[in-house]
Amino acid sequence: MITLKNIWKEYPIDGEELFVALRDVSVTIERGEFSSLIGPSGSGKSTLMHLIGLLDKPTRGDILIEGKNILEYNDDEISSLRNEFVGFVFQQFNLINKLTVLENILLPTTYTRKKLSYNPTQKAMEIMERFGIASKAKSYPNRISGGQQQRVAIARALIMSPSLILADEPTGNLDTKTGKEIMKLLAQLNREDTITVLIVTHEKDIAAQTKRKIEIVDGRII
Amino acid sequence: MGFIESAFFDFSRNKGRTFLTSLGILIGVLAVVLLTAFGLGLKASIEQQFEDLGTNLIRVVPGQILKDGNFSNSSSAFTSIEFDEKDIQKLSRIREIENTVPIFSKSIIVTVGNKKEISTLYASTAGIFTALNVNADFGKLFTESDVNKRSSVVVIGPNLAEDLFLSAKQAIGKSVTIEGQKYVVIGVTNKKGGGFGGGPDFDSFIYMPYKTAYTFNTNKTFMAIILQTKTDEEIKPVIGQAEDILLKRYEEEEFSIIQQEELLSAINSIFAMINTVLVAIAAISLIVGGIGIMNIMYVTVTERIKEIGIRRALGARKSDILIQFLVASIILSLIGGLAGLGLSAVIVFFIKPYFPAYIDLNSVLLALGVSSAIGIIFGVFPAKKAADLSPIDAIRYE
Numbered sequence: 001m002i003t004l005k006n007i008w009k010e011y012p013i014d015g016e017e018l019f020v021a022l023r024d025v026s027v028t029i030e031r032g033e034f035s036s037l038i039g040p041s042g043s044g045k046s047t048l049m050h051l052i053g054l055l056d057k058p059t060r061g062d063i064l065i066e067g068k069n070i071l072e073y074n075d076d077e078i079s080s081l082r083n084e085f086v087g088f089v090f091q092q093f094n095l096i097n098k099l100t101v102l103e104n105i106l107l108p109t110t111y112t113r114k115k116l117s118y119n120p121t122q123k124a125m126e127i128m129e130r131f132g133i134a135s136k137a138k139s140y141p142n143r144i145s146g147g148q149q150q151r152v153a154i155a156r157a158l159i160m161s162p163s164l165i166l167a168d169e170p171t172g173n174l175d176t177k178t179g180k181e182i183m184k185l186l187a188q189l190n191r192e193d194t195i196t197v198l199i200v201t202h203e204k205d206i207a208a209q210t211k212r213k214i215e216i217v218d219g220r221i222i
Numbered sequence: 223m224g225f226i227e228s229a230f231f232d233f234s235r236n237k238g239r240t241f242l243t244s245l246g247i248l249i250g251v252l253a254v255v256l257l258t259a260f261g262l263g264l265k266a267s268i269e270q271q272f273e274d275l276g277t278n279l280i281r282v283v284p285g286q287i288l289k290d291g292n293f294s295n296s297s298s299a300f301t302s303i304e305f306d307e308k309d310i311q312k313l314s315r316i317r318e319i320e321n322t323v324p325i326f327s328k329s330i331i332v333t334v335g336n337k338k339e340i341s342t343l344y345a346s347t348a349g350i351f352t353a354l355n356v357n358a359d360f361g362k363l364f365t366e367s368d369v370n371k372r373s374s375v376v377v378i379g380p381n382l383a384e385d386l387f388l389s390a391k392q393a394i395g396k397s398v399t400i401e402g403q404k405y406v407v408i409g410v411t412n413k414k415g416g417g418f419g420g421g422p423d424f425d426s427f428i429y430m431p432y433k434t435a436y437t438f439n440t441n442k443t444f445m446a447i448i449l450q451t452k453t454d455e456e457i458k459p460v461i462g463q464a465e466d467i468l469l470k471r472y473e474e475e476e477f478s479i480i481q482q483e484e485l486l487s488a489i490n491s492i493f494a495m496i497n498t499v500l501v502a503i504a505a506i507s508l509i510v511g512g513i514g515i516m517n518i519m520y521v522t523v524t525e526r527i528k529e530i531g532i533r534r535a536l537g538a539r540k541s542d543i544l545i546q547f548l549v550a551s552i553i554l555s556l557i558g559g560l561a562g563l564g565l566s567a568v569i570v571f572f573i574k575p576y577f578p579a580y581i582d583l584n585s586v587l588l589a590l591g592v593s594s595a596i597g598i599i600f601g602v603f604p605a606k607k608a609a610d611l612s613p614i615d616a617i618r619y620e
Contacts, residue, residue, distance in 0.1 A: 055535060055614045076539050083537020094532045094617065098231055111537040156536070 001163060001196060002052060003028040007061035009047050009219075021047040022058070023219045029198060031163070034190040035212035036199045044219040046168070049200045053166045054082045083111050087157025089186075091169035093149040095141035095156075101128070102137040105155045112160065120159065127155040131185070147178035154185060158195075165189065168200045183209055229550035232522070233557075240554065243518045246511030247558025247596060248565065251589045253504035255566040258585045261497030263578035265490060272486050274414055275355055278454060280461060281480045282313070282447040282468070303476045304443035309468065313447060316463045321349040321450035324432055326439045332428060333399045334386045341382055343400070343428045345435030351377075353448045356424065361394040361409035369431040376400075377409040381425040398428075403437060405430070457481060508592060511558065512600035519551050519604035530608050531616025544609040551601025552594055559593025 009022040021044045039045040050056040063070050095104045102124055109120040128134040131151040136144050150170060157165050167186060171179030190197045199210060207213050215222050233240040284303045314322035326345040331338055351363050364375050383393040390410040397404045414424040436442055451460050461479050468477050530543055563586060570579050
């Protein structure tokens with residue numbers, strides 16, 4: 001579904017020296033996989049996640065989605081792909097506090113250029129029902145618990161029916177019990193809805209819950 | 223939540239900041255709209271004064287006052303020829319002329335007992351009342367026979383009458399002293415208003431038969447002659463004939479023959495120019511207001527970098543972000559513009575009894591158009607900055 005081929009990512013430091021974040025990385029994620037990207041901090045896993053999430057472009061190498069090289073796309077096309085193809089779940093939840101829970105979940109639908117085959121509000125209500133947060137629809141994110149906020153974030157990631165859910169340390173800001181619930185939810189989405197899920201983490205026991213582990217150290221996949 | 227609601231939400235959270243930022247635009251719009259309102263009011267008031275005068279008037283004056291429809295500033299503007307009775311007689315022979323009115327005017331001090339007032343004396347024929355469209359509210363106007371008999375009578379304006387005699391009615395039959403001579407007040411004219419913008423203040427004039435005024439006017443000369451025709455169509459031929467008559471005695475540049483409309487349009491063009499300059503100066507404050515908006519929009523963009531990053535990660539295009547911030551800046555500017563317009567309307571409402579002023583549709587459209595334009599012009603750079611943020615840097619921003 002998404003293939004990264006011979007990816008290099010370099011950043012200039014102090015204008016002269018180059019910091020190499022990713023060295024010749026090649027990886028393919030197949031449809032329906034439940035995998036984790038694991039590595040210590042500074043290993044380049046965040047950089048790799050940003051590339052997979054279409055938030056950034058590599059210095060060299062190709063990124064293919066369904067066989068198409070997306071590095072040839074312009075900014076608007078990549079924005080639309082981000083809107084429709086990927087759903088993000090962040091460690092910090094990254095909800096917009098001035099919008100209600102429902103408005104947050106619906107936010108991606110306001111940026112889509114394609115005609116949706118479903119009623120967005122209705123779909124949002126169904127997801128919230130399923131996640132047990134329907135009663136919070138009119139609440140503001142800073143008025144609900146961390147676990148609930150992360151459920152809202154997952155609901156927001158799901159609203160556009162993406163092919164891939166990209167979860168960056170999704171349990172990092174939650175207590176162990178709530179973290180487990182969120183992991184269960186992600187596993188359930190993969191199993192029941194056959195959504196491809198990639199979890200980025202530095203915790204071994206989180207990675208252990210996934211079917212495939214992609215390990216990255218010093219900018220290389222091992 | 224759309225862009226507009228979103229903008230209002232942000233403004234309601236930062237009320238003080240929104241108020242101060244809009245204040246800049248408010249002051250600018252207020253200044254422009256008020257100055258335009260005063261300009262319009264002044265113009266209307268001058269036009270009204272001209273309208274109040276009799277119709278079909280032609281003025282014969284010394285020098286070249288008007289040149290190509292504007293007031294001349296060449297040295298020939300005020301050559302000191304003066305007309306005399308001979309000119310009046312010759313001009314009055316033109317068949318189409320109904321009323322020939324010589325004018326001798328002088329600033330004088332008029333005294334009654336120990337009360338002194340400065341006034342303008344107009345010495346003329348009885349025809350001056352027809353030409354200036356003046357009637358007597360109390361008493362009567364002087365007649366041709368008063369002129370020929372050199373009667374020691376005057377007709378005075380209502381304001382002057384009140385200043386000297388407490389009421390217009392009490393003035394009738396009393397005498398006033400002008401330069402040592404006593405004159406009986408036989409009439410008080412009706413109120414005409416005026417006096418704005420250097421226009422004549424008819425209500426404080428003194429009218430005197432011109433032959434009586436020869437006491438002051440020892441040369442028996444006149445500063446102007448007003449010719450009144452029966453109809454509009456006769457104005458052109460009368461001007462031609464009057465020119466021929468006067469050219470026999472004077473050089474071409476020594477006198478001017480001016481139609482009422484020409485004078486009005488010349489005065490109007492001067493006021494339009496002054497008003498344009500004033501409005502242009504006021505418009506500078508709008509630019510300052512715009513800079514204030516730009517400043518606060520940059521602050522807003524910085525405060526919301528994280529939000530911009532989230533929106534971009536969820537699929538917002540650069541143009542979506544650009545529009546979001548541009549709408550916010552236009553609304554901010556429009557709030558100021560509308561408030562400025564509202565405040566102008568209130569000020570005009572209260573000032574109207576004392577000064578002619580009004581706000582027309584053009585001022586309203588201009589104020590709204592200009593404030594929207596300022597929102598766009600000064601909002602586009604901050605909005606562009608927001609749109610051009612890298613999504614990855616924005617979302618990691620703390």
